[in-house]
Amino acid sequence: MHLKQLLYLSLLGFSPVLAHNSFATGNTEIVWTKQSADTTALPLDQSVRYGKLANGLTYYIRKNSEPQERVFMYLVNKVGSILENEQQRGLAHFLEHMAFNGTTHYPNNALVDYLQKNGISFGADINAYTSFNETVYQLQLPSNDSELVNNGFQILQDWAQGISLDHSEIDKERGVILEEKRAGKSLGERIQDKTLPVALNQSLYAERIPIGTENVIQHFPYQEIESFYKNWYRPNLQAIIVVGDIDVDKTEQQLKKQYSTLKNPAKPTVRPDYKIPLKGKNQFLVVTDPEITSTSIDISIKYPEKKLKSADDFKQSVIKALFNDMMANRYNPIFRIANPPFLGGGTSLSSFMGGLDVFQIQINAKPGRLKEGFDAVWREIFRAKQHGFTTAELQRAKDSYLNQMENIHQEKDKISSSQYVDEYIQHFLHGTASPGIDREIELINTIMPTIALQDIQQVLIQNLKDTDRDITVLAPEGEKAQLPNEATFLKWISDLSKEKTAPYAEQSNDQSLLRSKAQSGTIIKEEKDETLGTTTLTLSNNIKVILKPTNFQNNQISFQGFSYGGTSLYADQDFQSANNATNFIGASGLGNYTADQFEKAFAGRTASAAPFITETAQGISGLSNNKDLELALEMMYGYFTEPRLDTAVVAGILANAKDNLKDRDKNGDVVFQDSLMAILSGNNIRRTGLTIEKINQINPQRAFEIYKERFSNASGYNFTFVGSFDIEKIKPLIATYIGGLPSTGDQTPRFRNLDINIPAGKIEKKLALSKEDKAMVYLILSGNYDYNTANNIALQAFREVLEIRLLERLREEEGGVYSPSIQMDYDKIPDGRYTISVGFSCAVANADKLAQYSLEEIEKLKNEGPSEDNLNKFKTNDKLSYETAIKTNDFWSNYLYSNLYNGDDMHRIFKRSALRDKLNQTDIKNIAKQFISDKNVIKIVQLPETIK
Template sequence: MRFIKPLALAFLLPATFYGVEAKMPTSLTTQARAVLSQDSLALNQKLPFDNEVVTGKLKNGFTYFIRKNIEPKGRVTMYLGMKAGSILENEKQLGLAHFLEHMNFNGLKHFPKNELVNYLQKAGVRFGSDLNAYTSFDQTVYQLPIPSDDPELLENGLQVMRDWAQDALLDGEEIDKERGVILEEKRGGRGVQQRLQDQYFPMVLNGSLYSKRLPIGTEEILKTFPYTEIRKFHQDWYRPDLQALIIVGDIDPKAIEEKVKVLFSDMTMPKKVPQRKEYRVDLLNKNQFLAISDPELPYTVAQVLIKNEKDKVLTVGDYRNELLKNIFNQMIAGRFSELMQQPNPPFMQAGGSIGDFVANLNTFSLLVVPKPGELESGFKAMLTEFERIQKYGFTQTELDRALADMKKGNEMAYIERDKKKSDSYVNRYLNYFIDNEPALSNEVSYRLTTQLLPTLKLEEVNGLVKKYYTDLNRDILIMGPEKEKANLPTEQAVLGWVKAVEDSPVSAYEDKVSNLPLLSKEPTKGTIVSSKDIGAVQAKELVLSNGVKVILKPTDFKNDEIQIMAYSPGGTSLYTDADYFSASNASSLVDASGVGQMSNVELTKYLAGKEVSISPYISERYEGISGSTDKEGLKNAFELIYGYFTEPRLDTDVFQSTMTRAKGSLENRLSNPNNVFSDKVKEVLYGNNVRRQNATVETLTKIERDRALAIYKERFADASDFVFTIVGSFDENEIKPFIETYLASLPASKRGENYKDLNILEPSKGERVVVHKGKEEKASTQLAYYGDYNYSENENVNMEALESVLTIKLLERLREKEGGVYGVGARASFNKLPKPRYAFSIGFGSAVDKTDPLISSALDEVKKIQDQGPDKVDIEKFVAEQKRQNELNLRENGYWLNYISSSYQNNLDINRYTRRMENLNKVTPKSVQEIAEKYLKKERLFEFILMPDSK
C-alpha cells in the first residue's frame, strides 16, 4: 500500500505518450473501420474504443471493463479504480483518502481484521508485490492479481473487490492501530526531496488546492482525527458512480460479467450526494521564480517549467498530435545525449520534454544539473540548445530516425499482441476511466499509427517548440546545496542569463552520420564441431571450432524476442588493487564509446529503427556479453558481439566526459546520509578493501583510460572458455549461420583461465554500529548475519522459506501489532562460488526512540522460530506463493536465460528445476527451524543503525 507522490520535479521530466500500446480485437467495429479507411482518415473523427473488452454501467452508476487475455495463463488481474483521492479531502480530513486505502486491508465485511491478507497469502498471492493499492491526488486504485484456475479463489477475489468498493468495516480499534503505520510511512518519506517539495509545491502548483492536498496528510490530523471523519469520507466518495472494476485475464468475460452484475448492483449512493468537482490548476499568466537550498542536496539543479492547458486526446487529430510530441521528445533526448559526450560537457545532465503535469496542465519542462560551481554556464548551455532548436529546428535526418524508432515500436507491439500481459490492458482501461485517455484496440492502434507516421512533417515538429517554448506561465526553480546558498542567483540574474542566451548568435546543428560499416572487416567463418540435446530444459549445446559453447533454447513465450547472455571466468579478480578501478570501469567505458568504426553517437544513429541492445560487462569473477534482439536484428546483434570482442574502442572524448560528469555527481556525496551510512557499513564488513568501497572522486582519479582499454582487451582476447546462452523466438537453422560467422570466428588462444578467490569475507563476529547523519528525526536499521553456507537444493529452499515466514512474522509484529514501522522484511542470499556463503538481513525504518524496542521485537521473532519453529500455516503460504510464482517463471525467457547460464556458471545440475515442486513439498516447520538455528546465530549478528545528527 502506498501513496503516489505525483511530482518530483528536480529529477523527473514528464512522461512521454506512446500510441502503440493497445488492445487486440478479432474484428473491427464500424467506427474503427471508418477511422482506418484510407479515404476517410479525417482528423476530427472520434477515436474508437477497444471492441474486445466487455464493458457496461450498472443502474447505480458502477462501471466495469472485462477482457479475456491468456498471458499469463491461469491468471487474472483485477483493479478497482475510483475517482477519489486526496483532492476531495476537507481541512479536517488531510491524509484520510490514503488512510482509508490502508483500512481496506484491515477489516472488510467478508474479511474482518487482517483476514484478507491472510486468506490471499494462503492462495499464493504476495502482499505488497501482488496485492497492493495506491492513492494520489485524484484517484485511489486497488490491485489484485490472482490465479483464475481456482473457481473458489476467483469467486472470493470478486468478493474482495466488492468489499473494497463499499464494505470497509472501519473499526475504531483497527483505525488506531493503523495510525502508527501511516505515521511511519510519512516519517520514512521525509528527507531532502520532501523538504524541497514543501517549498516549491506552492509555486509550481500555482497556489492551487493541489499544493495543500498531499496524499500523506499532516501529522496532527493523522494522530487525532475522529473516526467519524474517515467514515464520512468513505460514505461520500466510495460510491458506485465514481468507481470502475477492471478485470483482465484468463477468464470467461460473459460469465464474469454476470457475477459482477449480481455482486455490485446492490451498491448504494449516499442520501446526500456531494458533487465530485473537477479541480484545476489555473494558469496565472505570469512568470515565477524560486531559489532554495538544503544541506543534504548533493548538487545544484535548475528547472524551467512552462505550463500549458493539457490537450485532450479524443480524435484522430489529437492522437496524431501526441505522436508529434513523442517524436519531438525523442529528438531532444538525442541532441542532449550527443552533447553530454563532448570531452568537456557543459553540464552533468540536461534535457527537456513536453508531458502531462497535474490536473488540467501539461508542461514543457527543461532541466539542467550543472557541474559544481558552474550553474550560470550550465544553465546558459542548456538554454542555448533550445534556442538552437527554436531558430533552426530539427533536421530531416533526425526526424527520419525518430520515425523509424516509433515505427519499430509500433510493429513490435503488434507482433506481440497475443503475448501481451494482462497488466498493460488493465492500466489502459484504468486511464480511460480516470483520465479519459484513449483505449484503442491493438488493430486500430497499429493501423492508425502506421497510417499517421508518414504524414508527420518536419515543419510540424519544429512548430512545437514555438508553441511550447514561450516566456509566459514560466516557472524557474533553482535548488542547491546549503553551502552554495549564498551563491544561488536572484531572479534578476537568471533573467539576465536568459536574455544573454536569446541575444547571442547560435549556429545550426550538424547531424553527423557515419557511412562506414560497423566492422572494419568481415569475420572468417568457423564451424560447429559438436551438438547435443539437453533434454531436461529442451535446449541444445553446441561446441564451436574455437572452443566457444552455445546453448540454444527456442521458446514461444514471445513472438519476436531473443535474449543473449555470455560469460567467461576471470573478471577483475585477476587484477591488482592498483588496477581495480580501471578494471571495474573498463566495460562501461567501452560500452559508452561505441564499437568498431562507430562512436557511440554514430552507433545510436545506425541502430535507429532496430530492436537491438548488446553490452559487454566485467564483474569480479566474470566477463561477458548481455543483450536482446528481435529476429530482424539478429545480424546486427551478432555484429555487435563480434565487435566488442575484436574491435572495442574507448574514445578519449567519452572517457573525459564520463569522468567529468561522474566527479561532479560525487563531489558532495557525503551530504547524503545514506552514503555516509553505506560507507561505514562497508568499512566495518570489509575494512579498507578497495574492491568493496563506494565510488568517490578520489577513486575516479585512479581510473586510467589506456589501462582500462588494455584490461578490457585482455578479458575478451580469448573466447575459448566463453559460454553463450540464447533463449527466445528463433529457429535453430536460421540462427546457426550467425553463430558460425560471428561466434565461431572469435579469437581463441585457449589460455585456460579461471577467476581468483579473493577471500573477501565479512567478520565472523558481529557488532553494533551506529552512524549519526541527517536532519530528519528518523532511524534506519539493518540487522545482518553472514557466514559459511552448506549449499544444496534442500538448504536453499529452506533458507528461502525462512526469509518468507520471518517476513510474515515481522509484518504481523512490528507493523500490525506494534505500529512501529511502515515496511519491514527479511532477505536471504546465498552463493556456491567462489566458496559457499550466505547473508541474511532484516531491515526497517522507524522513529528514533523506537529503534531498540523494535530490534528487540525483531530478534524475539527470530528466537521464536529458532525455539519453536514457524507456524505451519506460514509454511503453507510460502509453498503456495512459490508454486504460483514458479508457474509464471517457466513461461519467461529471462528466467530460462538466467537459469541455464547460472547452471553452467556455478556447475549446478541443469535438471534441478524439475525437482522444485518436490523440494517445496519437503519444507516443514522443523526443517526451517533448523536453518534458523544454524545460520541466525547471535554472535554473528551485526546491528547497523542510521540515526539523525546528534543534537
C-alpha cells in the same frame, strides 16, 4: 516505448503507467491532409466488454491468457486526497489502509491471512495506492480456482462499500501510517515541501498531499473517516476491471449480480473536477539545503493539457514523442565531449497533473559553471527554434518510433493482463482513448508520412512561451549567496535569444559496422536435451552454446555469454581501471563508428549488446527482435574484436565523476551508505564508496588493456540463447559470429577468491548522520553456507516466514514500522556464503527495542520453527509464482546462465516442486540452526545528527 507511455511521463512522479494495447476496432479510414484534422473520439476497443450498471458503476472485462490461468481484478475509485476537507487530510490514504484491516466478510486481519494461505502475496498480488484523484485496489488470482475467484469478487465488493472501520483497528493503524510518513522524511521530501506549492500554483493540490498531516492522522475522530467513506465510495465513482484467463460472458453475469446491489447516497455530493489554475505569470524559487550536493535548474512552462481522445489528438501525441526523441539526441553529443558543460541536461514535453501539461528544461550544473551549463542547454533550444530540425533527424525519429510500435504489434497476443488493466484505468479516470494496437498501427501508418519538419518545430514554438513559467533553483546551502537572482536568469535567456546560432550539423558514416568480417567457425557437436527443451552446440573454438527456443514472446531473443576471471585477477592498484573498463568501451562506440555515429546509423533497429566485467567473470549480454539478431551478434563480435577507446568521451566521464563527488560528504544518507559498505566489507577498497583518490587511480589506457586481456580469448566461453528463434536458422549465425570469436586455448586462472566477506562476530554502530527525526535500522546476519538446491529452497522459506512474522510483530502488533525489508543472498562462487539483512525506519526511541524484537523472531524460528500456516503460505505462493515465472524468457535466460556459472545441475528445476512440497517446520528450524548464528550479527543504526 508505447506512445501513451511516452505521453504520460511526469515531472513529479505522479504519472499513470499506460499499457501496450492489443485491440481490434472498426475499419473507418482516416486520411490526413494539411487542412483537415479528425476530432472525432476514437472508439473503445471492441475486444473489451464495457458497460455501466444502473447504479452508475463502470466495468471493463477482457479475456487474456498472459499469464495463463491468472486473472487481474481491480476496483478503481475516482476518489483521492483532493476530495478531503481540512479535518480529513490524509484520510483517503488512511481509508485504503483500513480496507486490509477488516471488511464485512473478512474481519480484522482475516483478508490478508486468507489470501496468503492461497498463495496470494501481499504487495505483489494484493495491493492498493492512493493519489490525488484516485484510489485503486488490485487482486491477482489463479483463474482456475473458481472459489477463490468468487471470493475475489466479494473482496472487491467489500472494498467498495463494506470496509468495517472498526475503531480499535483505526487506532492501531494510526501508528503504522505515522511510520509510513516518517519513512518518507528525506532530502527529497524537504525539497518537495518547498517546490510543490509553486509547481502546483498554490492550488488545493498543494494542500492535499495524500499522506496527510500528522495531526489529522493522530487525532481524527472516527466519524470523519466514516463520513468520507460513505460520501465518496459509491458506484457512480467506481469501476470494476477484470482481465485474465476467464469466460467473459460468465464474468459479466457475475459482475452484474454482485455489484448491482451497491448504492449511491440518497443525495450524493457532486464530485468537483479540480484543476490547477494558470495565472499567466512567472514564478521564481530558490531552494537550498545542507544535503544538496550540486546546483540544478528546472524551468517548467505549463499549459492546458491536451487529452488523447481523437485521431487528431493521437497525431499530436506522436509529434510530441518525435520532438522529445529529437531533442534528446541533440544533447547526447554534448555529454560526450572531453569537458562537458554540465552534469546533465535536457528538455521534454510531458503530462503533468490537475489539467496541465508541461514543457520542462533541466540543467544539473557543474561546480562553478552554472551559467555555462545553462547556456549549453538553452542554446540547443534556440538553435532548434531558429533553424528547425534536419530531414535526417526526423527520419531517424520516425524509424525508431515505427520500429518500437511494430515490435509491440508483433507481441499483441503476448501482452500481460496487467498492461490492459492500466489502459482501462486511464480510460475510466481520464477518458484516454484506448482504440487498440491494431487501430494504432493503422493510424500511425497513415499519419507518419504526413508529419513534416515544420510540425516538429511548431511544437517548440508553441510551447516555448514566456508566461506560466516556473524557474526553480536547487543548490547547496553554502552557495546561496552566490546564486543569480531571477533578473539575472531572465537576462541569460534574453541574451541567448539574440545570439545567432549555426544550424545543427552532424557527421554521417555509411561504412560497415566493423572493419573485418567475422571469421566463421564450425559446429563440431550438437546435443539435445528433450526434458529441458535445449540444444547444446560445441563450436570449433571451444565455445559452448545452449539454445532454448520458446514461444513466450513472438519477437524477442536474449543471449548471454561469459567466462571466469573478472576484476579478481587484478591487483588493487588496477581495480578501478578494471572495474570501469566496460563503461569506457561501451561509451566509445564500436568498430568504424563513434558512439554518436552508431546511435544515428542504427536508429530504428532493435539490437543491443553490452560487455560486462564482474569480480569473477566477464562476458556479453544482448537482446534483439527476430529481424535484427544478426546485427546484435555483429555488435557482440565487435566488442571482442574491434573495441574502441574514445579518449575525449572517457575524459568527460571522469570529469563528471569528479564533479559529482563535490559535497558528497554533506549528504548524510550517502555517508551512511558508504559507512555501511565499509563496515560490511571490512573497509576493503573494492567495496567502499567512490572518492576523488579512487577516480585518480583510473588509467584509461590501462582500462583498455585490461578489457582486451579479458576479451581477447573466448575459449571456454558459455553462451545461452532464449527466445523466438528457429534452431536451424540460427545455427549459421552462431557458427559465424560466435564460432568466429578468437580462441587461443583454455583461460587460466579461473578467478581469485579475494576473501572479502562480512566480518564475523557482533558489531554495533550508531551513526548520527541524518537530518530527519527518524532512525534507520539495519541488522545483517552472515556466515558460511553449504550451497545446494535443498538448502536454497529451505533458506528461501526461512526468509519468507521471517518476513511474515516481522510484519505481524513490528507492524501489526507494535505499530512501530511501516514495512520492514528482509533481503537474503546466498552464493556458491567464490565460496559458499549467505547473508540475511533486516531493514526498517522507525522512531528514534524505538530503534533498539524493534531491533531486539527482530532478533527474537529469528531466534524463535531457529528454536521453534515456523507455524504450519506460515510455512504453507510460502509453499502456496512459491508454487503460483513459479508457475508464472517459468513461462517467461527472463526466467530461462537467468536460469541457464546461473546454472552454468555455478556449475549446477541443469535439471534441478524439476526437483523444486518436490523439495518445496516436502518441506516441514523441522526443516526450516534445522536450516536456521545449521547456518544462522546469533554470534555473527551486525547492527547499524542511523540517527539524527542531534542524537549522540
